[in-house]
Amino acid sequence: xxxxxxxxxxxxxxxxxxxxxxxxxxxxxxxxxxxxxxxxxxxxxxxxxxxxxxxxxxxxxxxxxxxxxxxxxxxxxxxxxxxxxxxxxxxxxxxxxxxxxxxxxxxxxxxxxxxxxxxxxxxxxxxxxxxxxxxxxxxxxxxxxxxxxxxxxxxxxxxxxxxxxxxxxxxxxxxxxxxxxxxxxxxxxxxxxxxxxxxxxxxxxxxxxxxxxxxxxxxxxxxxxxxxxxxxxxxxxxxxxxxxxxxxx
Amino acid sequence: xxxxxxxxxxxxxxxxxxxxxxxxxxxxxxxxxxxxxxxxxxxxxxxxxxxxxxxxxxxxxxxxxxxxxxxxxxxxxxxxxxxxxxxxxxxxxxxxxxxxxxxxxxxxxxxxxxxxxxxxxxxxxxxxxxxxxxxxxxxxxxxxxxxxxxxxxxxxxxxxxxxxxxxxxxxxxxxxxxxxxxxxxxxxxxxxxxxxxxxxxxxxxxxxxxxxxxxxxxxxxxxxxxxxxxxxxxxxxxxxxxxxxxxxxxxxxxxxxxxxxxxxxxxxxxxxxxxxxxxxxxxxxxxxxxxxxxxxxxxxxxxxxxxxx
Numbered sequence: 001x002x003x004x005x006x007x008x009x010x011x012x013x014x015x016x017x018x019x020x021x022x023x024x025x026x027x028x029x030x031x032x033x034x035x036x037x038x039x040x041x042x043x044x045x046x047x048x049x050x051x052x053x054x055x056x057x058x059x060x061x062x063x064x065x066x067x068x069x070x071x072x073x074x075x076x077x078x079x080x081x082x083x084x085x086x087x088x089x090x091x092x093x094x095x096x097x098x099x100x101x102x103x104x105x106x107x108x109x110x111x112x113x114x115x116x117x118x119x120x121x122x123x124x125x126x127x128x129x130x131x132x133x134x135x136x137x138x139x140x141x142x143x144x145x146x147x148x149x150x151x152x153x154x155x156x157x158x159x160x161x162x163x164x165x166x167x168x169x170x171x172x173x174x175x176x177x178x179x180x181x182x183x184x185x186x187x188x189x190x191x192x193x194x195x196x197x198x199x200x201x202x203x204x205x206x207x208x209x210x211x212x213x214x215x216x217x218x219x220x221x222x223x224x225x226x227x228x229x230x231x232x233x234x235x236x237x238x239x240x241x242x243x244x245x246x247x248x249x
Numbered sequence: 250x251x252x253x254x255x256x257x258x259x260x261x262x263x264x265x266x267x268x269x270x271x272x273x274x275x276x277x278x279x280x281x282x283x284x285x286x287x288x289x290x291x292x293x294x295x296x297x298x299x300x301x302x303x304x305x306x307x308x309x310x311x312x313x314x315x316x317x318x319x320x321x322x323x324x325x326x327x328x329x330x331x332x333x334x335x336x337x338x339x340x341x342x343x344x345x346x347x348x349x350x351x352x353x354x355x356x357x358x359x360x361x362x363x364x365x366x367x368x369x370x371x372x373x374x375x376x377x378x379x380x381x382x383x384x385x386x387x388x389x390x391x392x393x394x395x396x397x398x399x400x401x402x403x404x405x406x407x408x409x410x411x412x413x414x415x416x417x418x419x420x421x422x423x424x425x426x427x428x429x430x431x432x433x434x435x436x437x438x439x440x441x442x443x444x445x446x447x448x449x450x451x452x453x454x455x456x457x458x459x460x461x462x463x464x465x466x467x468x469x470x471x472x473x474x475x476x477x478x479x480x481x482x483x484x485x486x487x488x489x490x491x492x493x494x495x496x497x498x499x500x501x502x503x504x505x506x507x508x509x510x511x512x513x514x515x516x517x518x519x520x521x522x523x524x525x526x527x528x529x530x531x532x533x534x535x536x537x538x539x540x541x542x543x544x545x546x547x548x549x550x551x552x553x554x555x556x557x558x
Contacts, residue, residue, distance in 0.1 A: 011377070016380075017378075017380035019381050026376070026380075026381050094358060095353060095356070095359075098353055120378060122376055123361065123375065123376055124359070124361045125349070128349075129345075129347070129348075129349035130350065130353035131353075132319070132320070132350055133327075133349070133352075133354045136422065137424070138424040139319055139350075141342075141345070142345075142346075157342070159343070159488075160341050160343075160441070160496065161432040161433060162430065162431050162432040163430065163431045163432075163486075164316075165428040166426065166428055167427075168424065168425050169423075179480075214357065214388055214389045215360070215386065215387050215388070215389075216385070216386040216388070217383060217385060218385065219384045220376070220382070223379055223382050226524075226537075228537045228539065229539055230540075230541060230542070232541050234543075235545070235550055235557060239554065239557050242541070246523045246540065248501050248522070249469070249558070
């Protein structure tokens, strides 16, 4: 079974995010970039499926500027077999990304598509579900367990009230939540090997997809600061303050 | 201009997040219809009809929507939503699951987790785990939006008298099915609706020690949450996680116990009215957002707090 994994290049999760002085966007100049953490979990899940003999080939795809090849190489070092970069410098919104991924799905015909549930930059949590609608595939979003069984996959989902398991007919889409697995680190020999794995670069036009923006970013502002309050010296003082000053008890 | 709000419910009851979503719809302005799709969900529809500001309730009572699976809901809402200018759902794991499907079927983009309505086409939403607030203008023909409940005060659950009209189901493609569910059973208030929340972090050391928090919570009618660190360590189940990727809460009182205050946790609770932090590390970042900080060993402070309330 072929597995397609979509990965996104985003700001490294350790970097402190700063808003530009003119409030036009977040400042990404000279900032360390990395693979979106939820996408790492998606790659790891695909690699585990291959190690179990369920997956036969892992294709990793990304959409973005030329430098996004770095994140595809990272996925290849973690165990993906080949990569596709849909290269564009255009501003990307979820619907365009989903349409481009649909074109790749049509071409590659994977049985399973694994994506992160959201990226840590825009926090949209949309692309996997949109791809599901465009391809007509069922989806197991926010997955904490994936069990492929013949032509079906059971996905356990993290939902507000606890856990829910859905049964999906393949081909299907899975979006990863935090506890699906713990991604491995790439070993040096695998990083070297990844450099020789195939990485195809295509344009959206090659796929017959038009990148269209329907949203305007009006401004980006830092969130309202919450200032530190006071330190209390004892439990008694805390109870006193909560009762008389904050009046919340 | 009309707005379709998709109700959050469990067939028997209408969930509070629906009232916050209706509030966001009111801020946009226009006639508000509420869709209640489920099975045996008349009671939820009746409740929706009583909510303030609702013009009409559309009830789709069909086995296909018993568990509100994303595929079926996405199709239904796209079909029923065609004639509206806006389609809104709560940013819960149900709304986040089906609404992007609806948007793609309608060939429009979506705006996730808005916290403020600037105008009928412009909305504010947190990005980068709440480290920035983006104001986004949409020129899509239909605005498809999830609403973060903490950004909007709920409309009144009483006083309305909307008509209830039956809607029909759309064809089920039969590619997904409900297998099972493990829902947390608790008499404590749900985190997203609780007035007071006590949350434990890695400092709790293990799951058994959460008993202290449960005991205290039951005494004051609080909900109990946890940091991602505590959930990842297996102390407590995922549904208790408060944070950017867990639940976003804004109670009157939030007590963080043994929680260091990682940015992703703060993103989920910093809109709380009053924040109390109890931590033995006085350098913990949680103290930077706490109204009242107590530097103390939680294993001494919590029993003492329990005895004094």
